Amino acid sequence: MAPRPARAAAAGVSLPLLLWLVWALLAGGCGERPVAGAPITLVFKHAKILGPADPVPGLLRRFEADHPGVRVQSEALTWSSDEQHQFYVINLEGGSPPFDVMMLDVIWVPEFARAGWILDLTPSVAPAERDAHFPSAIEPAMQDGRLWALPWFMNVGLLYYRADLLAKYGFRPPETYDELIEQVRRIRAGERDPTLDGYLWQGKQYEGGMVNVLEALWANGARLLDDAGRPFPEAERAREALAFLRGLIESGVSPPWVTAGDEELTRRPFGDGRAIFLRGWPYALDLFELPDSRVRGKVGVAPIPRLRHGPVGAASTGGAHLAVSARTRHAALAVELARFLTSETAQRAMTEGAALRPSRPALYRDAGLIARDPSLPALHGLMLRGHPRPITPYYLMLSTTLQPEFSAVLVGRKSPERAMQDAGAQVQHLLRSVTP
Amino acid sequence: MSDRRLAWLLLSPALLVLGTLTVYPALWVLWLALQYRIPVFGISRWAGLEHFAFLAVDTRFWNAAWVTGVFTVASVALEGALGLAIAVALRGQRGGRRTALALLLLAWALPSVVTAKMFEWLYHPAGGLVNFLLGGRAINWLGDPAFALPSLILADVWRATPFVALLCYARLLTIPPDLYEAAEVDGAAGLQAFTRITWPLVRPILLVTLLFRTLDAIRAFDIMFVLTGGGPAGSTESLTVYAYRALFQTLQIGFGSAIGVVVFALVMLVAVLYLRVIGRQEAAA
Amino acid sequence: MRPIRPRDGLVLLALVAYASPFFWQALTSMRPDAELLPLTRLLPSHLTWVHYDVVFRQSLMPRALVNSLGIALLSTLLAVGLGALAAYALARLPVRGRGVILLAMIAATAFPQIATVSPLYLLMRALGLRDTWLALILANGSFALPLVIWLLTGFIREIPRALEEAAAVDGADRLATLRWVVLPLAAPGMASAALLAFLFSWNEFLFAYSFTASEASRTVPVALALFPGVFEVPWGDIAAASLLASLPPILIVVGFQRYLVRGLLAGALRE
Numbered sequence: 001m002a003p004r005p006a007r008a009a010a011a012g013v014s015l016p017l018l019l020w021l022v023w024a025l026l027a028g029g030c031g032e033r034p035v036a037g038a039p040i041t042l043v044f045k046h047a048k049i050l051g052p053a054d055p056v057p058g059l060l061r062r063f064e065a066d067h068p069g070v071r072v073q074s075e076a077l078t079w080s081s082d083e084q085h086q087f088y089v090i091n092l093e094g095g096s097p098p099f100d101v102m103m104l105d106v107i108w109v110p111e112f113a114r115a116g117w118i119l120d121l122t123p124s125v126a127p128a129e130r131d132a133h134f135p136s137a138i139e140p141a142m143q144d145g146r147l148w149a150l151p152w153f154m155n156v157g158l159l160y161y162r163a164d165l166l167a168k169y170g171f172r173p174p175e176t177y178d179e180l181i182e183q184v185r186r187i188r189a190g191e192r193d194p195t196l197d198g199y200l201w202q203g204k205q206y207e208g209g210m211v212n213v214l215e216a217l218w219a220n221g222a223r224l225l226d227d228a229g230r231p232f233p234e235a236e237r238a239r240e241a242l243a244f245l246r247g248l249i250e251s252g253v254s255p256p257w258v259t260a261g262d263e264e265l266t267r268r269p270f271g272d273g274r275a276i277f278l279r280g281w282p283y284a285l286d287l288f289e290l291p292d293s294r295v296r297g298k299v300g301v302a303p304i305p306r307l308r309h310g311p312v313g314a315a316s317t318g319g320a321h322l323a324v325s326a327r328t329r330h331a332a333l334a335v336e337l338a339r340f341l342t343s344e345t346a347q348r349a350m351t352e353g354a355a356l357r358p359s360r361p362a363l364y365r366d367a368g369l370i371a372r373d374p375s376l377p378a379l380h381g382l383m384l385r386g387h388p389r390p391i392t393p394y395y396l397m398l399s400t401t402l403q404p405e406f407s408a409v410l411v412g413r414k415s416p417e418r419a420m421q422d423a424g425a426q427v428q429h430l431l432r433s434v435t436p
Numbered sequence: 437m438s439d440r441r442l443a444w445l446l447l448s449p450a451l452l453v454l455g456t457l458t459v460y461p462a463l464w465v466l467w468l469a470l471q472y473r474i475p476v477f478g479i480s481r482w483a484g485l486e487h488f489a490f491l492a493v494d495t496r497f498w499n500a501a502w503v504t505g506v507f508t509v510a511s512v513a514l515e516g517a518l519g520l521a522i523a524v525a526l527r528g529q530r531g532g533r534r535t536a537l538a539l540l541l542l543a544w545a546l547p548s549v550v551t552a553k554m555f556e557w558l559y560h561p562a563g564g565l566v567n568f569l570l571g572g573r574a575i576n577w578l579g580d581p582a583f584a585l586p587s588l589i590l591a592d593v594w595r596a597t598p599f600v601a602l603l604c605y606a607r608l609l610t611i612p613p614d615l616y617e618a619a620e621v622d623g624a625a626g627l628q629a630f631t632r633i634t635w636p637l638v639r640p641i642l643l644v645t646l647l648f649r650t651l652d653a654i655r656a657f658d659i660m661f662v663l664t665g666g667g668p669a670g671s672t673e674s675l676t677v678y679a680y681r682a683l684f685q686t687l688q689i690g691f692g693s694a695i696g697v698v699v700f701a702l703v704m705l706v707a708v709l710y711l712r713v714i715g716r717q718e719a720a721a
Numbered sequence: 722m723r724p725i726r727p728r729d730g731l732v733l734l735a736l737v738a739y740a741s742p743f744f745w746q747a748l749t750s751m752r753p754d755a756e757l758l759p760l761t762r763l764l765p766s767h768l769t770w771v772h773y774d775v776v777f778r779q780s781l782m783p784r785a786l787v788n789s790l791g792i793a794l795l796s797t798l799l800a801v802g803l804g805a806l807a808a809y810a811l812a813r814l815p816v817r818g819r820g821v822i823l824l825a826m827i828a829a830t831a832f833p834q835i836a837t838v839s840p841l842y843l844l845m846r847a848l849g850l851r852d853t854w855l856a857l858i859l860a861n862g863s864f865a866l867p868l869v870i871w872l873l874t875g876f877i878r879e880i881p882r883a884l885e886e887a888a889a890v891d892g893a894d895r896l897a898t899l900r901w902v903v904l905p906l907a908a909p910g911m912a913s914a915a916l917l918a919f920l921f922s923w924n925e926f927l928f929a930y931s932f933t934a935s936e937a938s939r940t941v942p943v944a945l946a947l948f949p950g951v952f953e954v955p956w957g958d959i960a961a962a963s964l965l966a967s968l969p970p971i972l973i974v975v976g977f978q979r980y981l982v983r984g985l986l987a988g989a990l991r992e
Contacts, residue, residue, distance in 0.1 A: 069671045086684070090851055090934035093475065115476050138702045205669065259668065260579040264953065378867060393477065397686040404496065408669040411581050430488045432478060433688060442895050444812035447822075450807035450866060451798075458829055461840035466837060476841070522735050523730040536732065538974055539739045541981065545970040547924035547943040550963045554742050557749060557956055560763050562759040594738070599985070617767055655833040658926040662946050676835045684931060689839050696836035703805035707831050 007360065013293040039071045040330055042337055046078045046103035047084065047320075055353035059346050063337060070333060079209060081105055085093035085396065087113060092117040097327060101333040101341075103320050104149060104389065107207075107395050109141045113148040118323040122146045124335045132344070136317045137359040140388040149321035153350060154285035156379070156386040158216055160270060160278040165191070170328035172352065173302035175312050177219070177244065180277060180305050184253050187276055198253040199350035200266040201279040203245070204405035208262055208298035210399045211316045216241040220307035224390055225398075227430050231424040238307050240418035242409050244307060249410065259410045269296055281318070285353035285375060301378055303385060313385035319359060357383075360416070376419045394434055400425045451603065464580065465700070467692035470660055474685050487694035497695070499670055504702075506658075507589060507674060508653040516646050519600025524634065526601070527608045529568045536603075540598035548658035555591040556663055580586040581671040588672050593658055596652070600645045607641045608634070647710040654703050675699050750960035757956050772961040782962050784936045785944035792857045792940060793922040793969075799862035800918045801911055809899055813885070823874065829867035834927045845932055852934045860932065861922040862926030868913045871925045872987050876910030877903060913984030916977055923969055941966045 014258040049056055060072040070334055077084045085108060087209065091097040092112070104112065112118045118223040119345040125147055137151035161173055165187050179355055184198035202208040217224060222237035231373055232238045258266065273294045278284070288299045303313030322338040324331065334390040338345060357379060359435060364380035389395060405423040408414040414422070437445075470485045492495045526536060543551075558565050560578035567573055577587040611633070619629045657676040660666070666673035666681065673681075676699060683692030732805060749757070750772050752765040776782050811819055841860055850856040851953050888898045904911070926942040933939045941945075945966055973981060 017598075078563045078947070080947075080949075082685075087934050089476065093846065111476070113480075115511075163644070172793060257576065257579070260543075354660070383697070397445060397688070398687040400681065404670045404673070405667070411669045413671065414655055425494065426496070429691075430686070430688075433691065434477065436479075436481065437895075438814075439814050439895065443810040443816045446810040446814070447816065450870060452805040453803060453859075454829065454866055457841070457844075457859055458832065458837065458867070461837040461844070463881055464840035465843060468843075475846070477810070482882040495852050508758050521731060525731040525735070528728050529732055532736075533955050537982075538978060539736065541978060542743075542971060542974045545920055545943075545974050545981070546967055547926070547942045549924075549926055549945050550966050552824070552967075553945060553959055553963050554746050556744065557960065560758075560956070563757050564760065565741075568760050568763070592740070598739075602982065603987060606982070622804050631742075642972075655835065657835060661927075669827075676833070676834065679835050680927075683839050683842075689843065691838045693836075696833070696839060699833045700836040701921060703831055704828075707828075714877050 016115075016340050029167070039069050041073055042101060042334055043099040044072055044074050044101045044331060044337065045077060045099040047072065048218070049350075053353040055349045059341060059349060063340050064342075066335070067333070072337065077103070087368075088112070088117075092325070097325055098185060100325055100326060100328040100338050104258040104323050104351070105150065106140045106149075106151075106317075106319050106321050107399075108155065109149045109321055110143045110324065110391055110393040112323065113143040114148075117326050118148050119149060119331060119335070121150065121324070121335065121338070123338070125150065127403065128156075129339075131358045132362065134317075134361060134383050135317065136383070136387050137321075139173070140317075140391045141321055142391075143393070146311060149323040150338050152320045152322045152342050153347070153356040154359040154383060155281045155283075155318035155357065156382050157281065157304055157318075158382055158417065159302045160280055161274050161300050161302060161305050161341075162273075162295070162297040162298055165276055166300070166418075173300060174305050177305045177307055181253055184276055190192050190404050195274055196271060197255050199277040199279075200254065200261065200270055200275045201248075202261050202263060202266055203249075203254075203257055203259040203319065203407075203410045204265075206262065206398060207403075207404050209387070209407065209410075210403055211318070213242070213315055214308070215304055215314060216245050217314050218316075218387075219304060219310040220244070221311075223310035224402075225411060229392075229427075229435075231427045232420055235420065238355075239416045241307060242406070242419065246409055246412060246416070250412070259407070268429060273298075280356050281353040282326070282379060301375055301382075302393045303382055306332055311385075313382060315382060317383065317386040317387040317388050320359075335427065341363060394430065395428055397434075398427065401430055438473075442700070461691050462700075464553055465693045466697055468610060468690055469697045471690040471693075473690035473693075474687055475689060480660055482691055484665075487691050488698075490623075490692060491690075491698065496670065496673075496678065497675075500673050500675045501668075503585065504654060504674040505675075506585065507592075507656065508650060510589050511592050511596065512646055512649050514589070515597045515600050516642060519645070520604050520638065520642060522597065522601040522681065523604035523608055524630070526605055535603070540601055543595060544598040546595070549662050551591060551595045552659045552662035555587075570687055581668045584664055584667040584672045588660060588667075591663060592653070592656065595659065596649060599697065600649065603645045604638055604643055607638050611637055639653060642715070643674075643710075643714050647707070647714070650710065651703055654699065654706065671713045675702075693704055746825065746960045746963055749957060750964055751890070752957055754955075754957055758953075772957040775958045776961045776965065780948065780958065780962065781936045781944050782941070782965060785939050785941045786965065788854065788936075788938055789923055789941040790940075790969075792854050792861065795854070795920045795976070796862035796865065797915050797918040798860045800865040801891060801915045801967050802885075803862075804866055804869035804873055804914065805904065805911060806870060806942065807870050808877055810901060811870070812877040813903075819978075822876045823871070825873045826867040830871070834864070834980070838927055838931055840873075842931055843926070851932055852938050852939055856932045857929055857938065858921075860928040861925055862918075864925075864928075865918040865921050868988065869918055872914045872917075872984060873907065873910060876907050876914075877908075880906045880922055909980065909983070910987070912977070913980045913987065916973055916981050917984045917988075920970060920981075 036228045133151045141149040220237045220241040222234040227235040304311045304315045328334045364376045405419045409419045561574045561576045664672040667678045679695035750769040753769045845856045929940040929943045
């Protein structure tokens with residue numbers, strides 16, 4: 001029998017606790033209720049913009065000034081791309097999502113379009129407005145001939161190199177990977193610095209790793225899928241490309257930890273001057289040119305080299321797009337907001353304020369912007385040469401299915417042939433599920 | 437009110453909850469495993485045994501089965517041996533038992549995510565205590581396919597051994613000390629006392645705890661997912677992690693359910709086998 | 722002085738093995754950022770509270786702690802509330818198929834979560850319960866229910882029938898006996914079951930990770946697993962968050978060790 005004082009105490013604690021819990025449950029469960037007569041509020045969901053200044057609040061205030069009675073509330077997404085995707089899926093699937101305009105990774109647009117979660121923007125965007133963006137930015141946003149999202153900022157893969165080291169040994173930036181390997185060998189022999197790595201790239205098992213593998217395939221003239229969705233149509237070239245990547249690690253041109261390396265883990269050693277080459281996105285250049293950077297003024301930018309059978313500069317494009325939720329209650333206004341944020345004025349403000357590159361070719365020839373960032377003309381050429389990852393609603397499914405197979409090749413657990421065979425079987429199973 | 441009526445009145449809320457949230461899903465998952473089901477794209481059609489046919493030839497599935505098997509056998513064996521050893525050692529202790537028990541219990545009671553983060557930090561190549569104590573070698577415990585699974589097993593053994601140790605210890609407490617004194621008089625001490633007295637009395641409870649631990653190890657998810665996420669190139673991807681990735685990364689509810697059904701069947705099979713072994717032991721005793 | 726026997730050495734080793742990860746994590750939570758990576762010295766040059774500050778002011782942990790606490794308490798209430806009633810019925814009242822039901826309870830404790838998570842996900846989605854407390858309360862409560870019923874059935878059976886018969890003689894009907902005689906006597910057993918159910922819900926990760934999407938319902942294990950970092954993983958902050966996440970288990974082990982052990986023993990010994 002429990003002693004009486006304990007029981008009384010238990011009752012004294014449990015009752016208020018129960019009341020508090022019920023209140024918390026109700027408060028936590030209910031969302032905000034719209035107040036009648038209040039200004040129209042649009043919710044804009046996006047990832048936090050890094051850089052010296054965040055240009056987004058200023059742009060939103062300008063939009064509000066142009067549209068009296070409208071308030072734009074900006075909400076931040078979590079950091080990781082996977083989390084953002086899961087957040088969107090959970091909120092968009094079968095529910096009324098509490099946001100109107102959302103920032104999407106370009107690879108999600110066909111998926112969200114097919115799922116019916118975003119609005120068809122074709123009627124609201126004139127062809128001229130569409131053509132003002134890079135084709136490789138508009139293409140991935142199209143599905144079944146309709147436009148579903150507008151490009152906000154753009155990325156392309158590129159080769160960073162230590163201009164000072166290459167100049168010292170009389171090298172030009174390499175056009176083929178054979179040249180790159182040779183240059184690494186000669187420079188390291190000459191520098192005799194055991195901490196100097198050769199070529200850093202992202203080989204971790206995540207979307208970034210997939211990008212690196214795709215770029216290697218394209219550099220050898222191989223594709224991941226053909227038009228009918230069959231995997232590795234140019235099998236021998238694909239095998240060569242995969243063997244090449246593994247070879248970089250086995251021969252020591254790349255340190256073994258690149259198989260766990262993502263953008264930041266590889267950017268830092270290069271930024272500390274401990275590597276000769278780095279494959280990365282444009283944002284890193286701004287960080288290399290910071291006043292306290294050890295490689296300030298020593299970094300050059302070049303197109304991704306080619307392997308035997310492919311073109312130079314076969315880089316992957318990336319970036320973020322803005323889409324409008326299909327369940328928004330203010331469709332016209334939300335589309336306006338999306339068009340405003342992707343307009344030339346807005347993209348110019350973003351290029352000036354943050355380490356982001358625009359998706360409009362015109363801005364790459366803008367004198368004012370070039371004065372601040374002389375790499376823009378070079379980037380323009382790279383953007384034109386790059387192309388998007390496979391444009392299919394099932395891209396994310398494909399990528400997450402194939403990543404472990406490619407990762408197994410990179411760490412040496414599977415031969416390229418075996419991995420391709422297994423990957424092929426997985427892709428076929430996947431496509432069987434999605435095509436009736 | 438009759439007793440029978442009252443019984444059903446008291447039972448029905450629990451049965452209702454269990455029916456809808458445990459039994460119904462257990463049946464539903466069998467149904468899902470026979471479908472192509474991808475809610476995001478509105479795909480929902482009959483697949484029959486296609487998923488299972490694919491799994492039978494899928495190298496990733498067999499790799500996952502292998503990882504699950506190695507993980508289960510190694511963890512349970514280590515936990516059994518270490519747990520029993522610690523229980524016996526504790527039994528002979530005079531002071532400090534309370535603290536030891538509290539520490540052991542705490543390790544078991546922690547959220548496995550906390551344990552995972554703790555070990556992830558201990559194993560860190562540059563900032564981890566393990567490499568520091570090994571003289572600054574930068575071994576990548578969780579990133580090297582050769583070391584990842586053993587490191588994972590070690591973390592789980594740390595977390596689960598207290599369960600075995602505690603139960604064996606409780607059983608040891610019930611053994612009257614006179615038995616040991618009598619044995620000493622007869623000239624049997626140390627190892628012989630263990631094999632003649634301790635082991636037969638502790639074996640039943642040890643088998644039961646190992647049953648629990650085996651079932652838990654087959655179903656293990658948290659520590660694997662957070663510590664290595666399936667590891668470098670799938671070297672620590674167990675069946676549960678594979679199923680989870682299929683369900684929530686590639687959104688293939690049908691295919692993921694098929695893998696879940698395999699885990700389900702495996703757990704049930706092991707449970708039945710174990711119970712039969714234990715039953716036979718009891719009958720013989 | 723007593724010679725050190727091998728078994729003393731083993732106990733010492735075990736103590737070190739089980740205490741050091743906690744100490745190390747606590748130390749890490751107070752180590753300045755600059756000394757985290759790479760690790761060059763065992764003891765930090767000075768202790769700092771900055772990680773706890775980040776966890777409380779900038780992370781989602783405070784909200785996650787509230788979510789976890791509420792969900793754990795309510796799911797425990799659900800499991801023990803329904804479980805106690807069911808256990809009394811199974812222990813004391815004539816139930817046809819009692820053996821089958823108890824066997825089903827035992828079998829249910831072996832169900833793998835990974836198998837039931839997909840149908841439950843679809844169910845929660847259909848009921849519009851994603852990213853809510855209720856989803857997790859139901860999932861955790863129902864998952865703990867079989868174990869609670871099984872434990873409590875055993876505990877109630879241990880109560881001498883004579884006490885209930887005495888109450889019946891005094892004119893009390895079944896319900897009154899349950900309320901005034903059985904439940905108070907079973908209170909320690911219920912405490913044990915409640916502690917186990919609470920711990921299970923607090924520690925639960927798979928369901929929480931799958932059913933939650935935002936801080937509205939995110940629990941502590943999920944918040945810890947998804948702890949954000951700007952460029953690098955913030956190990957100091959994570960260590961601080963881990964210690965906060967461990968507070969209820971620590972309190973339970975330190976304060977209610979006896980009940981916890983009793984629950985564990987009962988669960989295994991009743992096999």
